[in-house]
Amino acid sequence: MIVYFIAIMLFGSYFSKYNRSTNDFFFGGRRFKWWLIAFSIVATGVGSHSFIKYSAMGFEHGISSTMAYINDWFFIPFFMFGWLPIIIYTRIRSIPEYFEKRFSPSARFVVTLFLLLYMVGYVGIGFLTMGKAILPMLPESFSIFGFTIHITLMGLISVIAIITGIYITFGGQTAVIFTDLAQGIILLFAGFLVFILGLDYLGGFHTFWNILPTEWKLPLANYNSPTDFNFVGIFWQDAIAGSIGFLFMNMGLIMRFMATKSVDEGRKAAAFNIIFMLPLSAIVVSNAGWIGKAISIINPDIVSPGTAPDQIFVVVSNIISQPGVFGFIMAALTAALMSTVDTLINATAAVYINDVHRPIKKLLKKFSSSEKIEDKKELSAARVASVFFTLMGVLAVIPFNTFPTIYEAHGYFHATLTPPLVIAIFLGVFWKRFTPAGVITTFLGGSALMIIGAKYPGILIAPFDHGIFMDPVHPYTYISALYNLVVCLGVALLVTYTSFFQRKIVEKIRNTSNHKNIMRGLVALSALLLATIIFEFAPLPLLIVFNIILIITIALTSTYFIKYDETKNTEGLTAWSISKAKEMFKGRKINDREGQVIKVHWKMKNETLDVINFSRKDMEKMSANAGDLVYLCDARRYLGGLKSIHSSYGKPHNQDGIVYINEEHLKTGLFKQDKLLTAEKEM
C-alpha cells in the first residue's frame, strides 16, 4: 500500500507540466476525449464510502444494494441537452458563477456558502471512511528510531490527507483525471477479483445463487419497509435528489465534463458512464456483501451473521484472498478514497478561486497589471486553497465521527444540503421566469422549512411517508428528501409566481422617505426569524408562521436590493437559449456545416495571435472558414487528447497537410516534432 501511495503521488505530480494556467489546473484545458473522462468518472463515482457502504447494504439486504447505481437515467435529457451545453458554452468555472450570471452576486454568495459546506463535508466523509477501513488492519502502535508511535484515527487520517494533498496540489485537474483513469481500472479489476475469488470460495455461481433466499436476490428493495432500507425512500433520496445532485451540482463531476473537448464528447462520457460503467460499478462495490452473506449462510463460524456491516468488505476480502491479494484489494479501496477526495478538493479549490478569491480581488480592485502574473498568482492561491480545504476536510471528520455510522453522517449531509441546490439549479436552467428573489428564498426559506421538518417529522414529513414506519431515533432517513424537495420547490414557485406583487410592494416602499431603513429593518427581521427557527425558540405553529414571514421578508428584500433584467440574465443561460449560448461561446455566427477530420504536420510561425493556419484545401475538407473554432490534437488516440489545443482558424496558406502554430500553442499542446496531428472544426 505504501508503494501504491508513492506511485500515485509521483504519477499525479508528473502531470503538473500540463498546468500552465488556472484553466489547466481546474479543467485540464478542456481537451480530453470521452473515454478518458468516462473512466476517470468511475473512480470518482465509486467513492471510498461506496465500497464500505454498499457492501454493508449487500450483506444486510442483498442484490437490491445495486438500486442506487441503476437509477440515474431519468434526468439524462435535462443534463445532456440542458445543463451540459450551458456549463460549457457559458465558460463558467463554477456553479456559483452561473448563479451570478443568471441571477445576481448575492445569489452567487448564498450558493457558494452551501456548495463549500457540502463539498468540505464530503471530503470529511471520505477521510473518515478510509480511516475507519484502514485502522483495524494496522497495529495499535509501532516503533521507529526508538520512539513508539500510537496509531489513532485522526493521526491516520492526517497522514492520508497529506499524501492526497501533495499530488493534487502539484498536479491539478490533469493529474486528477490521469490518476483517476489508473485508479478506475484498478478499482474495477479489484472489485471483480473479489467477486470471482468469492464465487470460487463458495463453489461456483450456481452454489452462490441457490444459497440465497428469493427476497434477497431481488434487484429492488421492499416498497416501504424496513425503515432503514426501503425502495420508495431511496427512490426519492437517490434516484431523484441524488441523481440531479450527481449530474447537476457535483462540482467534481461537472469539472470532468468541462475537461472534455466538446459538448458531444461530454454527452458520450455521461451516456457510457451511466449505461455501462454504473451497473458494473454496482457489482464492484456491493459483491463483497453478497459473498459475505452467502458464506454466513453456509458457515456462520467463518462469517458470523452478526458481523458489523461496515466491516464486511474487509472481512470478506481477507477470507477469500491470499495476503498479497488482500493488500492489493485494500490498495484499491485506498484508490477509491483518493479518487473521491482528490476530485472534491480540486473542485472545492476551484469554487474558492472563482467565487471567493476573484470577487474579493475585484471588490478591492487589486488585480496585477499583467494577465500572466495574475494567473500565476491565482495558480499559487489555488494550491494553497487545496491544502486549506484538505485540512478543513480533516477537521470535518471530528463532528462526523459522532454519528453512529458513516451512512447516517453521509445521509444527513446529503439530505440537508442537496434539495435547495437541486431545485435552484434545475429551475434556473429550465424556467426563465425564476427570479433572484425566488432562488435566494429557496435557499433560506426552504432550508428553514427543512429544519422545522427535521424537528417535527411526525407532523410535517409523515404526509409524504408512503406508509414507511417512523423510526423515532432516525426518523424518515430517506423519504425526508421528498419533503425537502417539495418545500424548496413550493417556496421557489410561490415566490416566483408572486413576483408581480413583490415588485408592487417594493415600489410602494421605495416611494416612502425612509425606504432604506424599512429594508434594513426587514433584513434584520429575517435574520432574527431565521435564528428563531434554527434554535427552535418557539412552538411549531409559531415556527411555521415565522417561516412564512421569513419567506415574505426575504422575497421583498431580494426584490428591493437586486437589479435584475430577465432578458439579459437569461440570454444564453437557460435551456431556452442554448443556440445563443453557442454563438456567445464562439463570438460570431455558428458554422454548422459538417466537415472531415484531417491529419496534418505542424510548423512553427513567429506570431503571437491565437490563430492557427491551414491550407485552403484542408479548410475546405473541414468545411471551415477563417474565424471558426478548431481543435488540434496529437493523432495518437491512446493519449485521449492530453496533447491538444483549441484555437481559431487564421488566414489560409497553400501548403496542404501543414498547420502553422505559434510558441504558445506548442507550450500548451506539448506536441512532438515528428508526430502527426488531427484537426477538426469545432463550430
Added chain:
Amino acid sequence: MPSFFNTWLPYIYLYGVGGFFFLIGMILVRKTGGLNIKKKRHRYWRNVMIFGFFYFMLLHAILIIAALYW
C-alpha cells in the same frame, strides 16, 4: 413467493414516476430547442436516450424474473 410489495410494485413505481420525469425531460428539451431533431447528431442522441430508458427497464425486469423463477 415474495409479495407484490417486494417484486413488481417498486418496479412500477420506479419506471412510472421515473418515467414521468424522463418524459417531461424529453418534451422539455425538444420544446426549448436544445434537442433539435433536424440535426443528424441530435437524432442519434434522442435514440440513445430512449434506448437507455428501455435498457434499464428491461435490465430490472430480467433481474426480477431471474430472482423469482431461476
